[in-house]
Amino acid sequence: MLNLRRILALVILLAVVLLSLVVWRHVRQMPLQEILTTLPQDIDLALDNLNYTETQDDRKRWTLVADRAEYLRSSNLVRLNPVQLTFYQAGAFGDLTLTATHGELQEDTRQLDIWGDVVIVGEGGERLQTESLRYDDQRRQLSTAAPIHYRAPRMELTGVGLLVDIEKNTMRVKKDVRMLLLPEPKENPGEN
Numbered sequence: 001m002l003n004l005r006r007i008l009a010l011v012i013l014l015a016v017v018l019l020s021l022v023v024w025r026h027v028r029q030m031p032l033q034e035i036l037t038t039l040p041q042d043i044d045l046a047l048d049n050l051n052y053t054e055t056q057d058d059r060k061r062w063t064l065v066a067d068r069a070e071y072l073r074s075s076n077l078v079r080l081n082p083v084q085l086t087f088y089q090a091g092a093f094g095d096l097t098l099t100a101t102h103g104e105l106q107e108d109t110r111q112l113d114i115w116g117d118v119v120i121v122g123e124g125g126e127r128l129q130t131e132s133l134r135y136d137d138q139r140r141q142l143s144t145a146a147p148i149h150y151r152a153p154r155m156e157l158t159g160v161g162l163l164v165d166i167e168k169n170t171m172r173v174k175k176d177v178r179m180l181l182l183p184e185p186k187e188n189p190g191e192n
Contacts, residue, residue, distance in 0.1 A: 050080070081102055084097065084098070084099050093164075098120045101117050114135070128150045133146075141165050147159070155180070160175050
């Protein structure tokens with residue numbers, strides 16, 4: 001039984017090595033021009049596993065993480081998939097972590113547009129969900145015109161449109177606001 005496993009492992013290893021050699025020879029024989037034509041034409045630089053931290057006065061302001069980033073020099077645009085953005089020391093909000101499936105960062109203005117399953121989670125258990133959101137780094141504001149769903153430990157809120165000012169510690173829902181105040185949880189769930 002042990003010998004059969006070793007023989008099987010050796011056959012698999014040999015197959016992987018042979019396949020690697022075939023692929024390597026094929027890529028090596030392809031002219032450089034042919035390799036370059038297989039790359040997307042509008043992308044000047046592509047990175048996998050991007051992790052960028054913005055600092056100010058030796059303090060972390062925010063960290064941007066993406067599995068894939070594609071830079072388009074002609075428009076100063078960076079496409080990101082998926083996106084995770086963490087805001088540090090966001091006033092009363094504490095640290096905020098934002099996730100989405102897609103994003104575009106305008107490099108010169110530092111505006112980030114994100115969409116697809118946008119979720120923001122705060123340190124205190126707050127959770128905001130929407131389909132699209134814009135972050136303006138110069139104003140330190142998050143905004144959307146889309147419907148939102150916000151849940152805090154003792155409150156649930158829905159509405160359409162949102163403006164969060166991180167510097168002023170304010171959150172404004174623009175219209176169709178509905179709020180449900182939840183009862184305070186019992187300290188000892190077993191007691192009546």
